[in-house]
Amino acid sequence: NQSKFPALSVFRSSPRFLLSGPCFDLYSKGFKMSISRAPLMNLVRLKGTPILEQLHLEERLLRASTDNWCIVNDGTNVPTIVMGMSGKPSQLLEVGPVIKDRIPVIKRFTGGGTVIVDKSTLFVSLICNKDDVPSVQPYPRSVMAWSGSLYGEVFEGVDGFQLRENDYVFGDRKFGGNAQSIIRNRWIHHTSFLWDYNVRNMAYLKLPSKVPQYRLERDHTEFVCRMKDYIERSDFVEKTVKAVGKQFAMKEVNIEDIDSYAKGEHVKSTRLLTMEELQEAMASTSQSA
Amino acid sequence: MAARFLWASRVASHLRISVAQRGFSSVVLKDLKYAESHEWVKINGNKATFGITDHAQDHLGDVVYVELPDLGRSVSQGESFGAVESVKATSDINSPISGTVVEVNEVLTESPGLVNTSPYEEGWIIKVELSDACEAQKLMDSDKYSKFCQEEDAKH
Numbered sequence: 001n002q003s004k005f006p007a008l009s010v011f012r013s014s015p016r017f018l019l020s021g022p023c024f025d026l027y028s029k030g031f032k033m034s035i036s037r038a039p040l041m042n043l044v045r046l047k048g049t050p051i052l053e054q055l056h057l058e059e060r061l062l063r064a065s066t067d068n069w070c071i072v073n074d075g076t077n078v079p080t081i082v083m084g085m086s087g088k089p090s091q092l093l094e095v096g097p098v099i100k101d102r103i104p105v106i107k108r109f110t111g112g113g114t115v116i117v118d119k120s121t122l123f124v125s126l127i128c129n130k131d132d133v134p135s136v137q138p139y140p141r142s143v144m145a146w147s148g149s150l151y152g153e154v155f156e157g158v159d160g161f162q163l164r165e166n167d168y169v170f171g172d173r174k175f176g177g178n179a180q181s182i183i184r185n186r187w188i189h190h191t192s193f194l195w196d197y198n199v200r201n202m203a204y205l206k207l208p209s210k211v212p213q214y215r216l217e218r219d220h221t222e223f224v225c226r227m228k229d230y231i232e233r234s235d236f237v238e239k240t241v242k243a244v245g246k247q248f249a250m251k252e253v254n255i256e257d258i259d260s261y262a263k264g265e266h267v268k269s270t271r272l273l274t275m276e277e278l279q280e281a282m283a284s285t286s287q288s289a
Numbered sequence: 290m291a292a293r294f295l296w297a298s299r300v301a302s303h304l305r306i307s308v309a310q311r312g313f314s315s316v317v318l319k320d321l322k323y324a325e326s327h328e329w330v331k332i333n334g335n336k337a338t339f340g341i342t343d344h345a346q347d348h349l350g351d352v353v354y355v356e357l358p359d360l361g362r363s364v365s366q367g368e369s370f371g372a373v374e375s376v377k378a379t380s381d382i383n384s385p386i387s388g389t390v391v392e393v394n395e396v397l398t399e400s401p402g403l404v405n406t407s408p409y410e411e412g413w414i415i416k417v418e419l420s421d422a423c424e425a426q427k428l429m430d431s432d433k434y435s436k437f438c439q440e441e442d443a444k445h
């Protein structure tokens with residue numbers, strides 16, 4: 001970590017603001033002495049923000065901002081199904097009950113599998129410029145090695161935590177679903193942590209055709225576990241912010257100020273599936289049955 | 290390594306181009322041009338074929354989905370026109386050169402793994418009608434691209 005070994009450079013410049021974290025500016029005799037700083041990361045804390053709104057925000061910040069971001073959303077408002085970019089509802093969902101119970105279904109801009117999230121889910125998203133994390137190549141396995149190490153710090157002392165076949169697990173039970181999107185010079189790694197879950201909600205999800213080897217043939221309730229059985233909620237959030245803060249200079253940003261950070265048009269892939277799409281999925285499931 | 294060189298030699302023979310065995314494992318074909326974002330382009334008159342390189346597919350992992358652009362869409366050098374999904378990640382595919390999409394490899398919809406097994410042949414992604422052939426001058430030849438990949442990998 002270069003911030004632990006600051007280099008000293010002396011140059012003329014206009015005044016600059018003081019940052020928190022492992023870096024600071026010194027002013028002396030008309031010259032500004034600057035110590036090499038850790039890259040800045042903007043921290044946005046949300047509570048109960050609808051997951052569609054959160055994903056729209058993330059996609060916007062990934063594509064239309066040049067800053068690094070850490071977004072923490074403490075729960076979403078209503079139970080919602082979120083599929084990866086290539087997800088097909090007919091293959092991944094029990095579409096009949098989803099339609100009957102009017103569960104919203106979102107297709108997100110990142111890869112990966114399907115989750116059902118609700119007010120107990122904890123969301124942590126990290127958006128980084130690749131040059132600000134030079135040890136990480138902009139490819140999925142490299143990003144996940146970095147994130148696995150970061151969360152390893154968060155769960156230090158918690159028995160059995162590991163990144164296992166790209167899942168966050170305690171032992172052989174998954175407690176967090178993660179996914180990535182990588183664009184030219186930036187990437188996002190975001191996670192929905194299963195703080196708690198309603199067994200009934202799991203019934204909306206089919207067993208996917210591709211599963212990690214360690215899953216064996218377990219159904220959802222045998223495969224996942226509740227994070228609340230391992231760590232306090234507030235503890236997890238603060239330890240995560242602290243772990244990120246070891247690599248970045250953190251700056252809290254209010255959601256109301258986001259417009260000044262992300263300007264211009266950008267590709268928007270995240271969307272809510274329509275009722276027509278879900279009904280078509282149900283029809284195609286019936287035909288292939 | 291030997292098997293990959295044998296595959297590359299057969300591809301090169303078919304395409305009537307030469308290939309050099311590199312110190313690192315990725316295959317680089319001599320007759321193509323390359324972008325820093327690891328796409329290749331084969332120019333043929335005013336048309337060009339794009340794909341992602343062997344280096345890219347190797348680092349991405351098993352490709353499970355390819356998002357293809359619509360026919361007739363304009364693509365601009367350096368800008369994203371589609372994506373691949375692998376290992377829970379969507380990764381943008383950036384256009385190495387500007388043009389208009391005239392053909393997409395629809396076989397990738399059912400067989401996205403061709404991007405891994407045959408990145409320079411069956412795994413081609415789109416064909417475009419070029420809008421400015423001079424843009425190719427900004428791309429790397431095979432020697433420069435090989436060196437670029439070595440330097441990139443050496444940093445990590």
